[in-house]
Amino acid sequence: MNKKLVVILIGPPGSGKGTQAGLLADKLNLYYFETSKIIEHNVMSAGKNDYVTLDRKKYFLSHEREFWRTGVLCTPAVVSWWVQNKFKELDGEGKNLVIAGSPRTLDEGREVMPLLKRLYGKENIKIVEITLSAEQTIWRNQRRRICELMRHPILSTRKEFLRLTHCPLDGSKLIKRKGLDSPESIRVRLKEYKERTFPLIQYFKKEGFGVGKVNGEQSVEKVFKDILKQIKS
Numbered sequence: 001m002n003k004k005l006v007v008i009l010i011g012p013p014g015s016g017k018g019t020q021a022g023l024l025a026d027k028l029n030l031y032y033f034e035t036s037k038i039i040e041h042n043v044m045s046a047g048k049n050d051y052v053t054l055d056r057k058k059y060f061l062s063h064e065r066e067f068w069r070t071g072v073l074c075t076p077a078v079v080s081w082w083v084q085n086k087f088k089e090l091d092g093e094g095k096n097l098v099i100a101g102s103p104r105t106l107d108e109g110r111e112v113m114p115l116l117k118r119l120y121g122k123e124n125i126k127i128v129e130i131t132l133s134a135e136q137t138i139w140r141n142q143r144r145r146i147c148e149l150m151r152h153p154i155l156s157t158r159k160e161f162l163r164l165t166h167c168p169l170d171g172s173k174l175i176k177r178k179g180l181d182s183p184e185s186i187r188v189r190l191k192e193y194k195e196r197t198f199p200l201i202q203y204f205k206k207e208g209f210g211v212g213k214v215n216g217e218q219s220v221e222k223v224f225k226d227i228l229k230q231i232k233s
Helices: 017-028 035-044 061-070 076-092 106-120 134-142 183-197 200-206 220-232
Strands: 006-010 031-034 051-054 057-060 097-100 125-131 144-147 153-155 211-215
Touching: 006 017, 017 031, 017 097, 017 220, 031 035, 031 076, 035 061, 035 076, 035 097, 051 076, 057 061, 057 076, 061 183, 076 106, 106 125, 106 200, 125 220, 134 144, 134 183, 200 211, 211 220
Parallel strands: 006 097, 006 125, 031 097, 125 211
Antiparallel strands: 051 057, 144 153
């Protein structure tokens, strides 16, 4: 694509943001920007005393790792710093983006959206909300597994998926995300979404961004087609 484009997918845990982002990346030749992977990489590889300093304040990554493991959103200032650095790098490489799971809080939104507008142009930023009920969020996340190699999510919604032991895409072993998809963590993540992420939708609208809405309880194919319609509208 010659025209600049950023697609932001927002929705509760289990709404299929990652799956849809992967499909959009292939269809529209976009770079799939996974905030969760950036966070996971930084916090899981950090030592006990590792920290980042922002505005003369230290943020210990061991604390951020505990947030991540229990379903609490990591510190917005730290996440925004990681994300903005990556945005600048990708724009320098001429890459268009599909973003799943970022920004996560109002503070992050106020930090990263001005940068995205400057880099890509406000008119080229498309935002789509994928809706999902709380019951479906819990049901889906309890059945989610990921592969060890590429972290592909596999949702065991059908009996044949329950029998899978290896990822059908790359062949690596399927595993549960330790702690993150326990019933307790899922409820925390859902509460975090409602209280800290969902308010972003009003922020986007206030800032003049259009926000499309898609029913995430449909088939993957139908959700994908509806998202494409929202992007083109």
